[in-house]
Amino acid sequence: MKIIIAGAGAMGSRFGIMLHRGGNDVTLVDGWPAHVDAIRQNGLKANFNGEDITEHIPVMLPSEVKGDTKADLIILFTKSMQLAKMLQDVKPLIAENTKILCLLNGIGHEDTIEKYIPMENIFIGNTMWTAGLVGPGEVKLFGNGSVELQNLGQNQEDAAKNLAKVLSESGLNAKYSDNIHYSIYRKACVNGTMNCLCSILDVNMAEFGATKPAHDIVVTVVNEFAAVAKHEGVDLDIDEVVAHVESCFDPETIGKHYPSMYQDLIKNNRLTEIDYINGAVSRKGKKYQIPTPYCDLLTQLIHCKEDILGAK
Template identity: 30%
Template sequence: MKYAVLGAGAMGLRYGVLLQDAGYDVDFVDTWEPQVNTIHEQNGVYVSRDGQNKRLVPVNIYFPEDYEGDPDVLIIFTKQYGLAEMLQRCSRFFNDRQYVVSCMNGMGHIEKINQYFDKEKVLGGTALIGTVLNQAGDVDFIGKSGAGSMNIANQTEIPDEMTHKIVNEFQQANLNPNLTTNFLGTLMAKVVFNSVINTLCTMFKIRMGEFIQSDVASKLGVQLIDEAFDVCERAGITLLNTREEEWQTIQYVSEVTNPLHFPSMYQDISKQRPTEVDYINGYIYDLGTQYHYEAKTHDFLRNLVHLSEFAGTFDVDSYIKSVVATK
């Protein structure tokens, strides 16, 4: 099948390059000018694995307005706050036979996708796969070849022939997909995962492998997991894992699969980009309030991340250097 990846950031590049390496036809579409222009200038994207063995991979990348392809499957990997613009700019090449797969972080994207595609053609997924965009045109795949996994589910919760074909091709690309028939439970399981790993690693500027070594990691993680599960139970959402299994997943991914990984939220905040905390911890808190439950720890962490975003607008290092220089 022919794929078009909408959003050629870290995860979009990883999915697309792995599918391309497996022999499938892949195009990339992005709105970030430095990314598109740099890849054009380099005649490809530089790909490393755990910071080593950098290679130049030729890829086809376009701005939405320039793309003339006719893909069978769209893989969407934008940031939540940029999705509406991406969909609007790409809508000129959408059609009613295309399927959509989105493994974006957080919640809120499915409603936007449904404005363009019927739910029968929408697959939601979650990716436990670490990837870092070092700079425009330069991406680092975290973990050994074949590391990481993903869950995927039809919005209708009824897999069809096309679904099985997509899952098979993802398997050929070493993305290790697990097909479920629990749509909201599949998506929320990753939201809960990210509500622990993304926020805590970001606030304290540590990798996943460093976080999991802390004596208080389990206490903090279990507290956040318990609140999130309380919310989901009130909302009638059955998660893929039990509370205990959710923590075990966090342990395994942090210790074995991606110990060297800085989560995407840390990557955003370190580059002074907006984070997706409102779509993760904020989503859990807001969903809970609909059912008269306050997930206070999630709300507290959301506000801490926003304070950290605000603090990043001040050039503290320059201020300290100027003070030292005057002494």
């Protein structure tokens, strides 16, 4: 399958490597020139569960995209605030039957995607895989994970199941979901706690979990997400979601991992996706007249930290 990874940061690199090793024709598209140059010159380097590997995968900047070869599948891994521009940039690669799979963090991305792609070709999902960007052209991949996905268009269930099969054949443990919005909100609760709190406190997930207030903070944030989700027809099991979030604290699994927002802001001095996670809950709370004070404050604190650090 001809697959384009649109956004080849840490997670995009993981999927690119695994799909490439699984025998697919993969091309990476990323807007970071140093990253693209490093991959071109030296291959995409990864520490893959303790093994150092190098995969030579074609890579290009968005400005270099041409329509010579159309994609069978485009997997979106760009940052949320870059989504619309990336969709415009990869438009020459989109044919009538090209499928789009969005695996971005955050809520509501389908509203942007459907401006560019027919609904029957849009698939959304989330992933519990982790990855870390060490530097240009180099990532760290560890642990196990999974993918859930669902079609947005009518009568596209078979196509969604086939996409899950393609991903699973490359070891990505993908499955079809008939309630993906539940899974997206559930994952957003992880991002809406671990990502922003670890970035503000400058800790990994296990270190945050070891603090006395951690449980109460997680419960409060999850309740805010759940109140908003309920107005959108998604009924979160709060106790289960809290337990799911707190499973991230375990240092024997992924507790020592620094979430993607930490990597963006603290490590790489980049602007974050907070407006599409806690910020989205804050906006929706105002729309539905639901108080979301923790999400309001966490969003503002991350923006303060972006300003303080001069993130770009």
